[in-house]
Amino acid sequence: MPAVMSLKDVGMVFPATTVGGSVTALEGINLEFEPEEFVVALGASGCGKTTLLNVMAGFLPPTSGAILLHDSPITGPGRDRGVVFQKHALFPWLNVVENTAFGLRIQGVGARDRTAIAEENLNLVGLSEFGNHPIYQLSGGMQQRVGLARALTTNPEILLMDEPLGALDAFTRENMQELVLQVWRRTKKIVFFITHSVEEALFMATRLIVMSPRPGRITHEYKLDFCQRYFELGDARKIKSDADFIKIREEVLSIIYGEETEE
């Protein structure tokens, strides 16, 4: 199958500032995204995960290499790539359904149509009853679900998520992992998902990339199927305590810790 999006030898060097020298945040990144993939990026803090996402979203032009979407280079952010942030990205002056419909509103879609589409997406994330609530009355987990519904409303090809569950408590986080997987299965979007949690990464990914810092590079890649097993079994905890799972978890952990002790 042809890659929907591909990164060709992407590099990002932040120029030197008054407080420090230049930083090579990314170097020689080659990545291809095929339809229906769930790609998770894992790595120690500061290894360039957010920079990679910003480059893919089009917020930051890379200093070298190219990013192609259906063979044409991207020049900036666009509706074809929806972004879900860790926090502070919703608009508190709009209620839940208005936030969700924002992307359609600025395209000029009429009020009735955009509300209908927004409500469909809120239904997908289990928030159909909260359309008229103000954002600031929602819990952190619910706010992230609005963020997800909002990113889906413009019907992007790729969903880029930068630690979307990073600010949630452990319990909500596990529930949200399952929710994100269900949404992914239903919408069939390509997902690029950043996390600090090895368990989360292994559980969700169809492909896992492990990054190392200074310069930020992809050092390991794994093909995984724990999420498929979850869809079959429906018991997340059981999969996460499986012997296979634990073995690979320890392996990945030792990669990440190994790199840190090398320095």
Place this chain on the structure above:
Amino acid sequence: MALSRIFGNGQETKDPYGAPGTGKSTLISVVTIVVILGGWWLVTELELIRALFVPPPGLVFSKFLKISCYDHYMESLLVFLGVQAEVVAECEGFSENALHQHILASLYRVFSSFFLALVTAVPIGIAMGVNRFARGVFDPPIEFYRPIPPLAYLPLTIIWFGIGDFAKIFLIYLACFAPLAISARAGVKSCSIEQIHAAYSMGASRHQVMWHVVLKAALPEILTGMRISIAFGWTTLVAAEMVAAKAGIGVMVLNAARFLATDIVFLGIVVIGLIAFFFDVLMRRMERLLVPWKGKA
């Protein structure tokens, strides 16, 4: 027991480990006001202080009725409201104007200045926040004149614009302008980079990001600026009315002081204070209505 229920017992019993200073204070404030008014009444009643310095509350109130009307409409209204005809017959206004005419003259000056400031300072402040050229141009003059007391440049506005209403409105306008421009400038920085990025990735243009995100996020700060600005304009009013005004609440106080009519001075001060308080309540209502998300996100 009852007293400790009103004033609390130093620590709130319902939430002993909560943040200090929570709970309602309205009742306590009412008590304070009653004590102040009572003290005023008492010192005049016991003639501890001469009426020239502190006129008794009753006198101030009867002066209030006396200067409340200067024409027949007000007279008949007062009679209709149940004020005795003899009292109304003594009505004389003050400085050839009834009280409400003084108030209206002042409100007209303050509101036209405030309105002019609103339509100029907010766009300029926003431009300063989002554009380096505008910031470079407007920053020096605003930061220079802002800390100067309006009384210092009052003579200059008179030399330039004479003693008509325009000079007064200009003076109050300057007072209102700076806080509005500064708050609008700060306000456009209140949105997060995530909000801006989110809008772009949903297909917004630069223009749409400005309108739908940056300006919306700036609203709470702009409203705070409006509140400070109108209060500042009102504070500058008496200075503005010092020169050759016929009607105006500030003029009324200044003229009364010249004739040692302390009761009218008192009355004027109370009226000025009450109106300022009313503005503030109004602005706070508006904040709650227009930016209910303020401080919550």
